[in-house]
Amino acid sequence: MTLTSHQSLITVLVIAAATILTRALPFALFPDNRETPKYIVYLGQVLPYALMGFLVVYCLKGISLISSPFGIPEAIGIICVVFLYLWRKNILLSIAGGTMAYMVLVQTVFS
Template structure:
């Protein structure tokens, strides 16, 4: 087995282990406390908060912030996703339109 294949194989196994571990943890440690009010409180509000964190961190990172763009190269596609999703509520449509819009902007304009 070449070094590269070995690296790829270990990479896949390490990634799979880390992913499964995060999914397993609450079941392994908190199985007995599933109906505790604190677990319900976290289970109710955390997912939404975490999605918002992901947007707040990854959206600005995908933008160019210097003059004269001011982040609009990512904010415009993001606005398109929001408007389309509130209007049609079709996840595929919103994502496809937003991503195409972003790709078009990044490929046509050079910063």
């Protein structure tokens, strides 16, 4: 430990407070008992779709397209997920199938 227990505790609490701040701020700015501006309602309706796209990209941010394995295991994993989902419409099956395919790839072919 570089920090003393006391310093560590303060650091942890500060990080916790900042995290709560980012999560609670929208609800503090637009409370239930006041009408939410139309523009904010609109953002609330479209953001889930845009943010899910962002989250996919966010998960893949560490991939390098110019060095081996060029994101190939991720591409195959995602193809498996999408294919299984379109085929059986079963969320758990497609997540499990895609993840297992990816794990096999990174532990064997691309290890």
